[in-house]
Amino acid sequence: MSFRGHIRSCNNYDPARVVPLVAGTDRIGLLRRDNAAALRRFPEIFAVAGDEVRLLVGGDAGAVSRAVESVVDALVAENRIPKWRNETFDVAPRWGAPPVFRLDRGAVPFFGTRAYGVHLNGYCRDGNTLFLWVGRRSPDKRVAPNKLDNLVAGGIGNGHGVAETLLKEGEEEASMPTKLTKHAVPVGAVSYRMETRLGIRDDVLFVYDLEMPADFVPQNRDGEIVQFELMPAAAVLELVRTTEDFKFNVNLVIIDFALRHGLLHPDDREYLEVATGLHRPLD
């Protein structure tokens, strides 16, 4: 798959297949029409119309979360939503706004609420050659088992900050001490909107780069990564370009790294589609 192929597959969202999930005057999610229809049998919690689904429950985030949880319970029993993940994400009209409710991570694609993650490119330099640390995801992972991944990556759970999540995940996934991870440099965000089997992923990934000490070898602690390898960045990029070995969204993070570090060239026919395709504007 070419670079643009990865970008397009992460942006396969088709607005015609979706209706907005609305709370008050704000859109807070994107429901595929089959998922919207499944909410008709909860008329006290959701009003399902042809052009939108409206959240009817008011009150504080705790009260709304409990009402939505009762719906998620029923949808899990129907196998419309996979098992609970027991990790909740804030649902809000935009980053930094107060949450309308909290939602179990397993239910996020069903409702198409925006999810935020943090990804770390851990790299080394040897002369002019760049190397990237690459992890292989455990065969037990629910999403993208066995696929290759960044050195550190994780979702931002409710109530947690970006840097805080990076420090915590760095420790759990790669045994990186805080005094190392805190030197990571925030370098932007990758965003995309993707339809999957479960619904809509409306994702924002905060991206960090960290030049790693030559003598540090990451070790996984939480069982989510089975192996780490330090690979020449050019070889990583060739894997991205020609295979689907990496988790779908990690391809975009690595292409962004390559772009920012001069590994792609303006003469490349894909250059502008890549340079303008990694940061889907948020609405």
Add this chain to the structure above:
Amino acid sequence: MSFRGHIRSCNNYDPARVVPLVAGTDRIGLLRRDNAAALRRFPEIFAVAGDEVRLLVGGDAGAVSRAVESVVDALVAENRIPKWRNETFDVAPRWGAPPVFRLDRGAVPFFGTRAYGVHLNGYCRDGNTLFLWVGRRSPDKRVAPNKLDNLVAGGIGNGHGVAETLLKEGEEEASMPTKLTKHAVPVGAVSYRMETRLGIRDDVLFVYDLEMPADFVPQNRDGEIVQFELMPAAAVLELVRTTEDFKFNVNLVIIDFALRHGLLHPDDREYLEVATGLHRPLD
């Protein structure tokens, strides 16, 4: 003006005010409706309808260019297009495609054809502190006189490549020898679509970073820059955030530099609008 203010003002384009300029099956420009109406009196060259303007002249780029030139001549005489700049840009449906015709730079916003430029962030490091070379544009410049600018910036004329333009402009604008400029690192592209007094700017800027030797002082040769100054990057960013001292599109290039070098923080309320606002997808 805030960071997002600069991004919004470079993207003030309103599709309702514009019709496409079409050649064959391709859109090649964006004509504001008043500019489209002004083409009605050239019915052998342009077919002006309510929803599009169609280029009627076929043949090779030379023949089409001559036909369009005759129209531009007449529009300059009417003061609808400013004086000839005697520098032509390729007009093509997309980057790298063969040109349909060549157009004088002064007429580009009238037709809203896509224009490409190259901008160089020349920076120095002192410990952990970054500095940026900033130029002040001559009071004689037609666009943005007296405004602050990148170390090197220029439009990509027809038949010239990106790297070639950077080397040439580096020499003319800052007396940079090729052996220095060739180490510049391509780091992506900034894109925006803006309505100005003249029409539509549909611009793509190829961005390069170059760490400059501490002992190199740029000197202008072509009269386009009257002064260079090395400023702390944080001070440059504060000028961008609080003033309109920089040329409109240079604000975006500097915000992109700041984002990639960790000078902005994910906690900032503007962060995601900035991170997703600098790379308008091309269509």
